[in-house]
Amino acid sequence: MKFKRLHFLLSAAALLTGCSLFQGDMGDEADDTVEMLEHPRRREIPSLFGPGSERLRGGHFPPVKFSGNGWQISKEETVKLKTTARWLKGNPHRVLLTAGASGSESAEYARQLSDLRVQSVRQTLIGEGVAAERILTASYGADIPSVSFEGVSFAIIRTGEE
Amino acid sequence: MLPHVNLPLAAAFLSGALTCSATAAPENAHLPAVMEEFIGGTGLSAGGLVSAALRRSGRINLKTDPLGQHWIIRAGSSAGRIDGALVSPGGKVIFNRHYDLSDMRHNAHAFADDIVEALTGEPGIAFSRVAFVSDRSGSKEVYVCDSDGQQLMQVTRDRGVNASPSMGPGGEIIAFTSYISGFPDVWTIDLSSGERTRIVSAPGTNSGAAFSRDGQRIVLSMTHEGDPEIYVTTNRGGRSKRLTESRSIEFSPAWAPDGERVVFCSDATGSPQLYLVPRRGGDPERLETGIPMCTDPDWSPNGRHIAFTAHRGSERSIALYDIETGRTEIVVKGAADPSWAPDSLHLAAVKDGDLIVYNLHAGRTDRLLTGIGRISEPSWSK
Numbered sequence: 001m002k003f004k005r006l007h008f009l010l011s012a013a014a015l016l017t018g019c020s021l022f023q024g025d026m027g028d029e030a031d032d033t034v035e036m037l038e039h040p041r042r043r044e045i046p047s048l049f050g051p052g053s054e055r056l057r058g059g060h061f062p063p064v065k066f067s068g069n070g071w072q073i074s075k076e077e078t079v080k081l082k083t084t085a086r087w088l089k090g091n092p093h094r095v096l097l098t099a100g101a102s103g104s105e106s107a108e109y110a111r112q113l114s115d116l117r118v119q120s121v122r123q124t125l126i127g128e129g130v131a132a133e134r135i136l137t138a139s140y141g142a143d144i145p146s147v148s149f150e151g152v153s154f155a156i157i158r159t160g161e162e
Numbered sequence: 163m164l165p166h167v168n169l170p171l172a173a174a175f176l177s178g179a180l181t182c183s184a185t186a187a188p189e190n191a192h193l194p195a196v197m198e199e200f201i202g203g204t205g206l207s208a209g210g211l212v213s214a215a216l217r218r219s220g221r222i223n224l225k226t227d228p229l230g231q232h233w234i235i236r237a238g239s240s241a242g243r244i245d246g247a248l249v250s251p252g253g254k255v256i257f258n259r260h261y262d263l264s265d266m267r268h269n270a271h272a273f274a275d276d277i278v279e280a281l282t283g284e285p286g287i288a289f290s291r292v293a294f295v296s297d298r299s300g301s302k303e304v305y306v307c308d309s310d311g312q313q314l315m316q317v318t319r320d321r322g323v324n325a326s327p328s329m330g331p332g333g334e335i336i337a338f339t340s341y342i343s344g345f346p347d348v349w350t351i352d353l354s355s356g357e358r359t360r361i362v363s364a365p366g367t368n369s370g371a372a373f374s375r376d377g378q379r380i381v382l383s384m385t386h387e388g389d390p391e392i393y394v395t396t397n398r399g400g401r402s403k404r405l406t407e408s409r410s411i412e413f414s415p416a417w418a419p420d421g422e423r424v425v426f427c428s429d430a431t432g433s434p435q436l437y438l439v440p441r442r443g444g445d446p447e448r449l450e451t452g453i454p455m456c457t458d459p460d461w462s463p464n465g466r467h468i469a470f471t472a473h474r475g476s477e478r479s480i481a482l483y484d485i486e487t488g489r490t491e492i493v494v495k496g497a498a499d500p501s502w503a504p505d506s507l508h509l510a511a512v513k514d515g516d517l518i519v520y521n522l523h524a525g526r527t528d529r530l531l532t533g534i535g536r537i538s539e540p541s542w543s544k
Contacts, residue, residue, distance in 0.1 A: 035442065036394070036401035039364045040386055042345060069429065105473060106457035106498075107539060108326060108370045109427070109434060111339075111346060112383055112390035112413045115367035119388065138345055139367050143302060143323045 061087070064121050065151040069105075071116040073124055081121065084154065085128035091156070095130075097121055099139040099152045110141035121152045194223045195233040195281070200244075204266060208239035211270030212246075212277075215288035218310060219278045220507055220521045235277060242266035246273040248280055256280050267313070278505075285463075285504045290543045291333035292501070292510050293317070294517060295325055298535030304338050306353065309503065309542070311517070311530040317351060326539055328380075330373040330397075333543030337361070337371040337380055337397075348382060350397070361399030373397070374417050375463075375544060381405075381415040381424050381441075392426050394441060405443045416460050416468075417441075425449075425459045425468055436470060436483065451483055451490045458499050462506040463544050469500035469509055480511050480520065494520050494527055501542045510540040 061084045064077045073081065088095055099118035101110040118137040126132050197216070200209035212235070216222045225232055237246035242265055247258040257280060261269035268289070275286030293306045304317040304324045318324045320342050327338040333353070340349045340360075348362035348371045362368040366385030373380055380397055383390045387404070390411045395402040406412045408430055415426040422441055427434040433455045437446040455473035462469065465485065472481035472492060480494040497513040497520075509520045513527075515536035520527045531537060 036396070036403045038400060039362075039384070039393075039395075039402045042343075042347075042363050042365045069433075105434065105455060106414065106427075106471060108383070108414045109411065109429075109457055111325070111367055111369050112385070112411045115385045116389055116411060119366070119385070137366075140323070140341070140346075143325055143341065 060156055061154040063151045063153040064117075066101075066117055067150070069101075069109075069113060071113065071120050073120050078124065081124050082128060085125050085130050088125065088130045088134070089128075093156045094134050094136055095125075096136045096138065096155045097152050098155070099137070100144070100150065101141055102150060107142060111139065111143070112141075114139035114141045118152050194225050194230070195235055195277075196225050196228050197235040198237075200237045200239050202238040202240040204239040204242055205237070208237065208242070208244050208266055208270050211267060212237070212244075212274050214310070215271050215274035215286070216277060218288065219274065219286055219505070220524060221278055221282050221284065221505070233281065237273065239266070239269075242269060244269040244273050246276075248277050267308075271308075284506070287503045287505050287508060289333075290504050291329065292517070292530075292540050292542050293327040293329045293336050293338075294510075294512075294540040295327065295538045296535040304336060304351075305534075306333075306336070307517075307531060309519075314531070314534070315353075317353065326370050327541050328372045329541045329543035331375060331377040331544060335373075335377070336541075337373060339369040339371070348380070348399070359398075361397070362395060362402075370414050372416050374421050375419055376421065379421070379441075381417060381426075383413045383415065392424065392439065394424075403443065405439050405441070406446060414458055418461050419463050419465045425461055427457050427459065436468065449483055450488065451481070453481060453490060456481075460501050462502045463504055464506040466506065469502060471498040471500065480509065482522075493522070493525075494518075497527075499539055501540045502544070503542045504544050508542075510542045512537050512540060 062080050064073060064081060097118050099114035101114040118139045122135050122137055125135055197213055213224060216224055231251040233251060234249040236249060237244055244261040248256040250256055257276060261272050263269050263272060271288035274288040278286035287309045290309045291306050292309060293304060295302050296305050301321045302323045302325060304327045305314060306317055307314045323341040325339045327336050329336055335350055335352050337348060337350045339346050346367045346369050347360050348368045349358055349360050351358045364384050364386035368382060368384050371380050371382040378397055379394055381392060381394050384393050390413055392405045392412045392415045393402040394405060405424060410428050410430040412426055412428045415424050417424055423438050424441055425436055425438055428437050434457050436449040436451060436456045436459055439446045453472040457471045459468050459470040468483040470481055472479045478498045479492045480497045480500045481490050481492050483490050497511045497518060500509045500511045502509055507522050511518050511520060516529050517531040517537045517540055518527050519530045
């Protein structure tokens with residue numbers, strides 16, 4: 001009986017040691033995972049370009065332009081946005097903001113710069129009273145030549161879920 | 163898998179059959195070696211492939227004259243399989259291996275890489291691959307080719323935009339940005355199975371993914387917290403840790419070879435510059451390159467250099483930042499988007515829309531792929 005108990009204790013100790021060693025081996029990875037937080041996932045909507053989505057009006061509003069590598073909205077462009085926001089508040093459809101940026105420095109820089117630009121426009125519209133959930137954004141850097149100019153353009157859209 | 167045995171060859175190699183140690187010669191030495199004529203049915207073709215791969219390595223001096231002290235490369239090939247050996251000037255068999263991969267190119271490249279590693283202590287590049295983006299089909303798709311430009315393969319067929327590929331370890335998996343959903347998300351694709359997985363789809367822009375050397379982690383830019391910041395996630399995505407926090411644009415991260423630090427670009431000073439940050443986050447440290455604008459950094463596998471695109475006005479060049487001395491040197495003018503080969507000797511880059519390879523020691527640039535659309539954003543498997 002004593003032998004069985006000793007055997008059990010030794011087995012348990014070995015198991016614990018093994019677990020500890022295992023954790024030691026994986027400690028680096030485990031620490032990383034602990035430090036990582038779940039990031040949000042984009043709310044899935046039907047593809048903006050696929051079936052069920054309809055681009056009702058493009059070019060209805062003047063695009064917001066930026067100079068150089070800037071993403072701050074100038075006073076002149078803010079006036080344009082106030083007009084756009086007034087129309088949007090009286091209209092049920094969603095608006096898709098697409099942003100571009102020149103890729104002369106680097107393709108990756110252009111992607112991130114265009115995202116900042118589109119977020120600047122989105123925040124301005126929200127500040128003017130447009131409901132956040134009605135504003136969709138997509139930034140393309142210099143990847144899609146047709147939308148990759150130095151600014152943010154608008155399209156009134158109806159997605160399949162409306 | 164049981165090795166195929168070529169009896170005459172096996173007999174010839176018998177004395178060294180159990181020897182499998184590598185003797186590292188002085189680094190970067192151009193070591194004289196003589197390649198004997200390969201025996202066997204596919205010996206001639208296999209020999210040609212091995213010879214070409216060794217010359218491309220930039221590290222082996224293949225002699226045709228068998229006089230003097232030299233290493234001997236001896237092999238036989240039958241049905242594409244290769245039995246290959248490396249013999250020292252003193253007659254010692256350094257290794258004697260059987261190569262039985264799916265085709266003769268693979269066998270020849272594996273043999274060539276083993277020779278390079280045994281003689282220099284550095285990995286070879288024959289078996290490595292390069293991923294890149296091309297608009298050849300009319301849309302931006304990811305392609306991959308072998309390090310010699312052969313075996314070109316189109317990886318994505320989205321008829322849309324794919325960008326910023328990063329080759330995972332071994333060249334078997336690629337992380338890349340795809341707009342297939344209408345938004346920039348990070349996907350991985352397994353080149354063997356074709357299985358494609360969306361790993362990061364946070365709101366905003368998710369791009370610039372780079373695999374760590376062990377393939378377990380990915381560093382990338384994400385904008386879901388307001389502006390572009392650098393994050394580390396796992397190769398399955400879902401969870402991430404933010405490494406930077408600023409009001410500027412942080413982009414194009416790349417790992418240090420030991421995985422402890424990340425180099426990235428930030429325009430915090432108004433124009434993109436290079437910074438280092440520990441992989442668990444912390445205060446970024448700016449690298450003083452003396453270049454007005456720096457983008458697209460990639461850290462050499464031996465840890466000694468960071469290659470990047472240097473911008474002076476409208477001119478773009480490939481520059482190297484020496485980690486030890488802090489000096490920056492322009493090495494290729496008119497080129498951009500550098501990516502290190504596993505040997506830390508070669509760089510892939512783009513010039514005039516072509517894929518080029520630069521040999522650091524020879525100072526020579528060769529065009530690897532030309533005339534297949536406009537190529538951008540190459541990534542060499544490490």
